[in-house]
Amino acid sequence: MPGISRICLTIGIACAAGAFLTTASAQNNFLNDGNIAALAKDVSIRDLAPDTMTSWVPDRPTGDDFLPPTDGSPGPVMSPQNRPYVPNGGGRQPTYRIADTNNPILKPWAIEQMEKANAEVRAGKVPFIVRERCWPAGVPGFTVYTRVQPIHFYEGKHEITIVNELNTQIRHVYMDVPHSKNPGHTWYGESVGHYEGDELVVDTIGLNDKTFVDNYRTPHTDKIHVIERFKLIEGGNILQATVRVEDPGAFNMPWTGVQRWKRIARPLEEYLCEESNAGFYNYDVAPIPTALKADF
Numbered sequence: 001m002p003g004i005s006r007i008c009l010t011i012g013i014a015c016a017a018g019a020f021l022t023t024a025s026a027q028n029n030f031l032n033d034g035n036i037a038a039l040a041k042d043v044s045i046r047d048l049a050p051d052t053m054t055s056w057v058p059d060r061p062t063g064d065d066f067l068p069p070t071d072g073s074p075g076p077v078m079s080p081q082n083r084p085y086v087p088n089g090g091g092r093q094p095t096y097r098i099a100d101t102n103n104p105i106l107k108p109w110a111i112e113q114m115e116k117a118n119a120e121v122r123a124g125k126v127p128f129i130v131r132e133r134c135w136p137a138g139v140p141g142f143t144v145y146t147r148v149q150p151i152h153f154y155e156g157k158h159e160i161t162i163v164n165e166l167n168t169q170i171r172h173v174y175m176d177v178p179h180s181k182n183p184g185h186t187w188y189g190e191s192v193g194h195y196e197g198d199e200l201v202v203d204t205i206g207l208n209d210k211t212f213v214d215n216y217r218t219p220h221t222d223k224i225h226v227i228e229r230f231k232l233i234e235g236g237n238i239l240q241a242t243v244r245v246e247d248p249g250a251f252n253m254p255w256t257g258v259q260r261w262k263r264i265a266r267p268l269e270e271y272l273c274e275e276s277n278a279g280f281y282n283y284d285v286a287p288i289p290t291a292l293k294a295d296f
Contacts, residue, residue, distance in 0.1 A: 043236045043263065045200050048153035055150035055165075055268070056239050056261035061087050063147035064215050066140075066243070066257030076257035077103050077114075077216045087147060096121045099216035105255045110219050117217045129215060134273035134288045136187035137169055138211025139204045139226050140243045143259045145169060151261065152268050160193060160200075167273045173202050180206075185222045187211065200230040213245060214257075221249035237263050 041050035048054070058064065062085060068075035079085040080100045088094040098118050101111045121127050130137050130145070137145040142164060149166035160173040173193040183190035183206030190206040204226040213220050224247040233240050239261045246254045273288065 043232065045198055045230065045232055046195060047155060048239065049155065052267050053265045055152045055264055055266050057150040057264050057266075058147045059238060059260045059262040061090050061147065063259075063261075064144045066144055066214060066259060069242075069256040069258060074105050074253050074255040075103075076214060076255060077101075077106070077218045079216075089148075096127050097216050098122070099218065105251045105253055106218075107250055107252060110250050113219055114217060128217060128286050130212065131166055133286045134167055135286070136211065137164070138187055138207055138213075139171070139189055139191070140213055140228070140245060140257070141211050141215075142169060142171060142188070143228070143241055143243055143257075144214055149271060150264060150266060163268065165269060165271050168271060179203070185209075196229075198231060202228040202230070204228070219250055220245075220247045223247055223249050239263070 041054075043050055043054060048056070064087070065078065065085065066076035068078070077099050079098060080102075083098045084095070085097045086092050086095045098121055099114045101114050101118070106114070117127060130141060142162075145164050146166040149164065152163045152165065154161040154163070158175055160175060162171040162173065163169070171188055171191060173191045175193050177192055179190055179192055185206055185208040187208060187210070189204045189208075191202050191204040193200060193202040195201070205224075207220075207222060207224050207226075209220060209222045209224075211220075212218055213224075224245065226246075227244045229242045229244075231240050231242070232238070241259045243257045243259065244254060245251070245257070
């Protein structure tokens, strides 16, 4: 083998190995990403980002699922016990989600819609996953949008901006003001917030019905009402959100889901959705959002 070829091959293997390790690290950053001990500044519920390095990443491999409430009250849709969701990056064969439609919160029309999606997964089709198709997550889907990229808080006097690094999903929470009389219906609705003791309470209405509440493709109507209570636990190293969802058009009763993020040291990175990702390899998938005309 000519010397130049051996060099190229060696460099290629090294680059491939580096890419693999980087990907593996990203997939497992819920295990080790950022040095918390290096963070000198304390966080509080009114200051979740005391410096440019503080961010929050789901604290477990299945961080893109809600956790059920600990009090046994109605909770989110989960996987059936005999067919659990297994994410990638953990050394096991990953699976696509199958929704447990026996959850009593679901209206019949929602069950019917979700069972069609379940049947497609069982048939080997690739399901719709909002982050993979670059669509807005909505609320409360934003809370379980990703499991490896962090969220960042920018707290001002009159507004809190929450940025999910993946695909640069952004929420605006307007502080200490009432809801608008006619908020309309948009992807992220209208969120207003206030502090109650050691909690940040965010109340969201005015959502459209184009999103799902989770990654099990659980639908909702435009009457959905979401209240999130953010609280620091475990000495400020864990941020927990208790999410209450009401939607009499889609759910038989209000239900509650829980999300937790751990504090890490990582600045905000630009992470745009891949605009040229149009090669579907013969998969029947939802198209990536495309602007048909300029905004200016």
